[in-house]
Amino acid sequence: MITEGELLDDLNPAQREAVLHRGSPLLVIAGAGSGKTRVLTRRIAHLVLTGETRASSVLAITFTNKAADEMRSRLVNMLGDEARYMWMSTFHSACVRILRTNAERFGYSKSFTIYDTQDSRRLIEQIEKELNVDPKKIRPQALLREIGAAKSEMVDFESYRDRASGPFERTVSEVYSQYQQRLKQFSAMDFDDLLMVTVNLFEACPDILDMYRDRFKHILVDEYQDTNQVQNRLVLMLGEVHRNVCVVGDADQSIYMFRGADVRNILEFEKAFPDVKVIALEQNYRSTRNILDTANAVISNNRSRIPKNLWTSSDTGPPIFRYRANDENDEARFVSKEVKRLVDQEALFYSDMAVFYRTNAQSRALEEAFVMEGIPYKVIGSTRFYDRREVKDLIAYLMVVANPADDLSARRIINSPKRGVGEATLAKVVEYAKANKINLVDSFSYATEAGVSKKASEALAELASVISDLVKMNDDGAGPAQLLATVLERTGYRESIKSLEVHEAQSRMENIAELVSMAGRFGELQDMLETVALVSDADDLYDIEGKVSLMTIHIAKGLEFEVVFMAGMDDGVFPHMRSIDDPVQLEEERRLCYVGITRSKRWLYMTHAWERMLWGAYTSSIPSRFISEIPDELVRDL
């Protein structure tokens, strides 16, 4: 176990102050690379080590599950097993935990289902059709976005209805209301509900709120600049009594406005707690001076910004390298050659390097070039493993087993694998379920009564019997892996894949195998489904050993690399077209650029292409304005 001295020894005065401060709320303004994670970890360790707080009274919120796991394992190293009792997770995971414990108090089943964005979109599209709204004219995504925005400001569908004006908002209002009713009926919640419903729960049941307020003696939140209003509300609610709230953030790294994040929460925090202690961490330990100067030069172009002076005592380092490529293939070739050269001449490892881009689509050309050069790489993010068709299909079976009220998942499995159930059959069972007020899954056994053809009703009866067996197995304690194996065999899912094209079949089987092996790590179905619903792209960061990492800049937040390539530095790509004529959004793009630059410890490359394949046609572009914001003397052309 670590000693108190060791905890504080290698900290600078500001960091130490942040670790030691007591007695009032604390706001740590932490510049990029200033050691905020270290401060957060040490602060928690110090609280527990000195006996001031028990680990189980600590609530620490991070941006990703991965970050939470890392912090927890560091704390376990410092404090021993007691650290395992800390609440350390994302807002979403913490809320799920609270909601599961108290679900019955507000009319949801304890085994409520969590819908991801894709599920929500499907449900909304379904509702649009029922309401005779053309999903082509008003895209489900647009509705979901609007509904999500409302939820992140805690506007429920009743209040939305009251304030709706104009045709669009009235449509949204109708869909929103239907959507919520349906979610409730299915005992399901979407991402935004997890947060909003928790706040509602606390408001409706003061005794529950008091319980958690009392329990969490210390609350710590990382990446505060990326919290939205509901999250802010949760923190303020929970922290109100003990007031031992410590939040860490950097307004210059706020890059999730589009998701409802509100930098003003940092200011709100100061307003909510007038006696707040503010500590600024301004020494950067990560990057060379050239990189820091570059970052500072770029970000200083943001007008709505509180100036800050991030400094470093490290060496000047290499200049920023710029390459002007003919097209995206030339750009990718340059990057791959340079990666090779750095490995050969600078004795760097592949895992020291990362390539960042603005949009996932840009990874393609890079991947091709890497394959060509034989460079090992890993694309982080892009299509989530759990979003793959076959994976979602199989998980839908498990979701129905865990929560039979989940009609959306029932709809998904009704004809996958294909069992001769089409639109007509679906309509009949849906109608039957509605008329008899039963779950859609339960209607499968009454297909004949519902007027379904003999062939289809036989298929549905068989499906119903498989599901009831699965439910029984689950009750008897069979693990998720065993359930999956049963689904694969009994439903003919495995068999159905054989009819696919060889390459496709192989890739699907691989994914299924991975899913089954992942399921094997869980004893409880519910645990598995929860993990599946809440893991993010960024949580996928294992397995980069010996590989170059490719990712969007958003995912790169919080990471650092010896060498960073920022590809696609073209006006229109980055900053993105849709942000260019809105000053507010342009500033967010610039912060994103700042985040990218500050990920680099030593080498930074920016590449741009004069021509780029876009929507199947070559489009010409000019270098990103962000490049021209870097002082010339820091840049070297290659």
Add this chain to the structure above:
DNA sequence: TATCATAGTGTTTTT
């Protein structure tokens, strides 16, 4: 009902 071909349509970023 399934399958195939064709048309149309859309691409930011994600817990």
Add this chain to the structure above:
DNA sequence: CACTATGATA
């Protein structure tokens, strides 16, 4: 271009 939605045909 790549994906999906739609519609004609078996």
